[in-house]
Amino acid sequence: MNLMHEISLSDYGLASTTPSPVAQMMASFANTFRPAIDINLGVGYVNENTIPRQFIADAVNHIVAHHHDFHAPFNYGSPDGVTELIAAIRTYLAYHHFGNLTPASLAKLDMIIGANGATSLLDAMTQILPKGIVVTTDPLYYIYTNQLQRAGFKLLSVPEDRDGIRTDILADKIKALGSRRREISFVYIVTVNNPSCSILTTQRRIGLLRLMNKLCTEQRRKIPLIMDTAYEQLIHDPDTPTPDSALLHDELGIVHEIGTLSKTLAPTLRVGYMLAKASPFLDAMVQKVSDTGFSAPLLNQHVAALLLEQHASEQIQSVKTGYREKAVQTRKWIEQYLGDEVESIIGGRAGFYFYLTFKNTQTHPESDFFKFLSRDTGNQSIDAESNPTVIYIPGNFCVNPVGDMAKQGQRQLRLSFGYESLDRIHTAIKRMGDALAYVREK
Ligand SMILES: Cc1ncc(COP(=O)(O)O)c(C=O)c1O
Structure with missing residues (x-):
């Protein structure tokens, strides 16, 4: 038999043959997950109760019945996005004051619709922007930064606090880069961070832009500042002021939301958008939408437009109210059951994550805490079938393993209260308290 080599792969292809560490962990849980018993505080899924299924069905039926009123909604679309959807998102943003954007400020900006959610726009940047250094926050949005690294980018990660990226540390790090500042490709900031749900304040956004302006002037080139606002519509804490969109303070035209x-x-609608000043970069992004799939599915775009036009206000209100209630209750349980061992809690003011730092307890997959919760201690009574497995995201997956937070990440975790119901979250956090007691006594 002739020996035949495997199909040759690009460096990116080769790096993509092994799933990321988080994907591996989640896959191994998925294989053994018992839906009625085990509790998943790990996934970033939205709460099923927030999904307006009936409105989606009504919108689809409406489009079918009135398909002549839409531009061939079951056919191919053009890559710059459905006009009605773009208009509906603009109105939605302005009406709800997201980022304090106004119709006048929005009128100066272009909007494009990604082929498949925000994720496809992030992927488009990976393809379009030159390989180099990406500046980001630590802890980081590990799904995208993992992709960037597979594609050959290097990360410069900067620690955050509850107000977002520490701009003072960023200034020092940029300075320390020396001539390698030339290699900075872009800056990627998640404004309500995943994993931590820290909220980048207006002050920090202005500080960030000030640093960027200096850097761009020195480098005599525009370096894109990408602001991922995935969770910004979910700021539910009544005492947190709406932060300004960085677009409002952008003198050079580098901010892309x-x-x-x-x-x-x-x-499931897979609607993501980019908002920015017109530029060759934006033109290339539109071409990439076409390369990926001609356009986002037209049916989805029209459904999303109808939902925004008809139900946006009640929808956003009920989604925020639901997460607010869960955040307040979950925080109480964290304080009650994990109490003294918690050094810091970030999150709970927006989105559906808490990011915890323990004083001493390790959280990584080899730790006793993790083993207790995954029923993998070797002790029969702890690992009993009747006990729930509790899944969370260990901090070591959320931080840059060679960055400043690497050590601290070993005793951190992301806990999502999005997907599971409150009674199950209660059971899970109680069980985490038992895990802490087990670790203490060991
Ligand atoms: C920070 C961040 N950006 C982007 C996305 C993905 O958004 P989309 O569903 O539009 O692809 C997520 C999803 O969890 C996210 O957390």
């Missing part, structure tokens, strides 16, 4: 309707309407 990437938003999504996934968290407020439904991930």
